[in-house]
Amino acid sequence: MSSSGYWKRGGAPRVEGRFFEAADWDTVECRLCPHLCQIAPSRTGACGVRSNRDGRLITDNYGKVADERAVDATVLPLYHYYPASRWLRIGMKGCNMRCPFCNTFSFSQLAGVRTLGRSAADLVAAAEAQGLRGISFGVNEPLVSHEFVVDVFRLARQRGLHTHIATSGTWCLDPYREIVEVTDALTFGFKGFDGGYLLGECGGHLEFAMQNLATAVRHGRHVEATLLVMDGQANWREQAGEFGKWLAGIDTEIPAVLLGIEPAFAWKGEQTSRESLFEVRDLLLGHLRSVYIHDPELGFMDTACRECGRLLVRRGLAGTILTHGAEGGCPNCGAALPFALQDVARDVAAEAQQRPDAPGAPARDVHTDDQDA
């Protein structure tokens, strides 16, 4: 991390959250995600990072960065948006879900991760100094850091950087609209496609993720979807089929990226077999045009021209390499490339109005570290 940050147990200044309502008995109701936590005085919501302080909802993790590193777009994962580009990936703390197979639980479940206070300007400067394509929030669920993500992305886009989130997609509509306005690309992570399992075992809401993915597509954002294949469940094939049909009904061009489950956190089951991943890939290719398996050992991470089969993008342990020479199309047959290499259209004037310091922008109450105790 850059030396401009600072270590501190209490962390960066606390900022008042948005999307909450005062309720009875000095509680506040958080309206950021469908849990709609009723938070009693001095208590914290289910995500562990949004608190009731004197009847106001305070973000406990604003500007507290737990992980910051330059990574390849494939790592995010982001397969069809500027392949081979490099991004500043930011991880923070907290999550509104509690998946037993979470492989970043030290971040999501607040298990002893240290943080560094970073401002939006710090992160934008770090991305610019390293010549990166943009800034991505992932590792943990970005929605629980909503206000910070929005502030970072607004500034990043003003500076010509691109923005991406890897999310479960379970935001309430109003905060989600705000995020979509400032985000170029979104990767939605589906932990299977069984709403009952997701709610019961993970605390997630499948219908919100489905609705929010469709909204991002309607607004012209670049969208990709990952599917965690849990072949220990009786209906895993049916889930994969339903996922493929639903995604194809929105757009057959949305890339699907398959993930296998691995032993982690509280997971007692088996890890996904490679045969199951191959089977789901074949099944999804009956619905979608691009299906990848996010494992370099299995050999389904590359992108080839759909017309002539010429290799266009090679992905592997050594990184991602563009094997074509021109942005206009396949260098062999001239067919259109199946991924984005153009800037997403942006309304620069509207974004200037959204700046936190712009006239009419919503005020943010900043709380000092003295209040952390």
Ligand code: SF4
């Ligand atoms: S964001 Fe956190 S506090 Fe707010 S409703 Fe969701 S889990 Fe609860």
